[in-house]
Amino acid sequence: MDLALSRLGFGAAPIAGLYSAVDDDTAAATVDAAWAAGIRYFDTAPHYGLGRSERLLGAALAGRDRDSYVLSTKAGRLLVPVDGAAGSDDEGRFAVPASHRRLWDLSRDGIRRSLDESLQRLGLDRVDLLYLHDPEDRMDEAMATALPALAELRAEGAVRAVGVGSKDAAALARLVREGDLDAVMVAGRYTLLEQPAQDALFPACAERRVGVVAAAVFNSGLLATAEPGPDATYEYGAVPPPVLRRARELAAVCAGHGVDLPRAALRFPLRHPLVSSAVVGMRSPAEVAENAARLAEPVPSALWESLARRGLIPDEEPLLDDERGARVRR
Template sequence: MPSPPLGRLALGAAGLGNLYAPMSDEQAYAVLEAAWDCGVRYFDTAPHYGLGLSERRLGVFLASKPRGEYVVSTKVGRLLVPDPGGAGRLDEENAFAVPADHRRVWDFSADGIRRSLEDSLTRLGLDAVDIVYLHDPELYDLEPALAEGVPAVVALRDEGLVRAVGVGSKCTKALAAAARTGLLDLVMVAGRFTLLEQPALDDVLPECRAHSVGVVAAAVFNSGLLATPSPSAQARYEYEAAPPEVLARAREIAAVCAEFGVELPTAALQYPLRDHSVRSVVVGAASPWEVRENSTRLQETVPGALWTALRERGLVRA
């Protein structure tokens, strides 16, 4: 079964799970409708995002769309277990503004992964998803997580329950090890192959090329630092306040982009797609305007001289 076509721009649905701040159902559906209207047909979610809220909202929206016209990926490795004692507080420890009425339990076993997928399908209201990623195996214990988890997701693919399988992480060691197995279709590289930093060039992308693994580039704005033409001191990096040296580098890159008449977010969106291994960029949005803006930016022309200048000035790697 071939891997599904993804499209250059995908919608990351962490925001639909109330990442950082509450979002109403109406706002969530407006974001999704804007993405659909812009031609986005790949939607990425996870149980982790808002303790299932992201999956539920995405499922409600997709119920009105023809199943053959979109691609959905979700993730496995964290089971959601009821935690009534947490209902009176928010899941702020994980940066989601939702009641902490469930807790996440790591489980990369074959049974745990199947249960996770079944639970996700229930929340999504779907009979099947197209892609399943092992989610953040390095945060559990990398070697046993891959040793158990990779064969488990491959079995799902071999049984025809999903069309493609992979690993999603911001850890290059985990991503390279996953690609090196030669068993996976995709890796989702979160924040490690962006205009700001490219550690994935060392081992992840070479392993993906060697083993014919496709790359999905996520967090291409590095948690928001590259999302505006002029990086703000209040911008996030790695979900926290940007360190001064990282902010300074982002501003240097923005200044070079401006010399060529290109805004920083436009360059940030297009940069990963210059590598032939990258099949899609996954970008979140908090409003329909952001979705439309990202779609427009991806269509803009970026002069090749910009990439050359950034490389010559040591701001991106060769």
Template sequence: MELTLGALGLGCAQLGNLYREVDDGTAAATVAAAWDAGVRYFDTAPHYGLGLSERRLGAALRAYPRAGYVLSTKVGRRLEPDPAGAGRRDTEGFAVPADHRRVWDLSADGVRRSLDESLARLGLERVDVVLLHDPEEHMAAAVAEAYPALHELRAQGVVRAIGVGSKRWDVLHRFARDTDVDLVMIAGRYTLLEQPALDELLPECERRGVRAVVAGVFNSGLLAEERPHAGLPYEYGAAPPAVLDRARALAATCARHGTSLPAAALAFAAAHPAVTSVVVGAQDPDQVRRNAALAAAEPPPKELWADLVAEGLLRPDAPVPGGTP
């Protein structure tokens, strides 16, 4: 795959009003702030805000040369109009009217139609990367129909790279092991809080030359602030007490070493040799600038990682900046 994603990408679920409404001006300014910070990889999906993220991202990116950035979107959920839902709110975490419904469609025709519909919403002639989105409950169709369709799109030059995005490391491991995907996007399963992708998925990516993109490095928001609290989401809902306690313990150790939980979370996720890019969302330009500054800063001191291991808060075999702890 001859694509340069860059160490930091912008995840665009928030452009689709994830958790709360964001106005058009703030959404455009968020993308502009990312560009100004040197971000050149942008990831979206039809699922995000029932197409709102794609529309806003496409409009914002038209201000920049198309050859200057990498854009990925996803297939698997197609959007169909639902006039009866216009007076309701979406029930999947996005503050938008439910005027469309998500329909699972992993057929070859569904993959092509989904991409065409995404291009129309984006207002662009092409995307660089297409990812199969959350196929875990539809694996038979994903392997037998959707993946071959993606393979054909790449062979035809319609897209430059293909992959799969999921919170399930085992699903991604199967695709990394058994297919010819270019990349996998693992969401929330390789973070400072939890590292189940470390055992099989990331080693398989190294063996096969599959790029790993790590998303959800703040575990939906729990690791995004220096002092985790009960009001922050985990897995798009309330954090269980044990998970919140662990996040607080991580934060306390970070503070003792003169760094912050978000800084350590970003540095840790980027340190694995299979990881090519870390994708982080943002609600506004200030969050973009903060995340970019943290990603560009010197990594936390090596003593932090050793202490996290000693305290049982980090696996001793997890790669960290500067080598194993």
């Protein structure tokens, strides 16, 4: 298996109304802008907007050469229709009607049903990469039934590669060591702000030849502005004061080198040779243009050196810092 991922990946949660609504035309225009910017890796999930993300993304990609991009979605939650009137999807933080409820199902049949239903919503003939979504609280089921089901789908050719996506670096490390994975998507645990993925996950990935996709590189919004404020979000909630102080210290060092915090935050995970792509959620063409520009502009090595001297990032040998595409290999 050999999947080429663009260095900047498109996270399709925001177009499904994460935190606030996005209309269909804006969603389509955002995907079009991503394509024009050279993005060829698109990530979605049934969880995002109760299927809305998959429907919007599939419609926006329809008609494009299917071999020219990589598409990933996720399994582990099924969407079950809700009878009667539905309020808003407050539990999922999406501005969509709560027309369905999420049902955890890590069984073999549940994984296969999830993929089938995702393909129907996407309106596409295949998914390239299928992740198990957030299994950290269901590790026994993940090991006993979900990972074998993913491997079976890969062996059948239903998907080209399989992986796990989670914000729990320790859980990911165990699944890499004990499972048979091609990739992991680590959310928020290898960022300019914090790097716990280096402790056990990255060594396990290097040993097992598992590719890494970095997601939530702005730590749920905290690193998305040049000057983080007290109203910033972290882990989808209020930012704790010690975390805010660290983010502001990062911002000050970056500013001293003429680099704004979001540019450094986007570039940081891509320096690591294990990281194939940084997936960023984007809700408008303007956000796409902004992130593409951030990736296109180099960051001086002196900035990384200054951050390391202050103990804000690991003090290590220089890593990758270029524009090359990367591949998830097996």
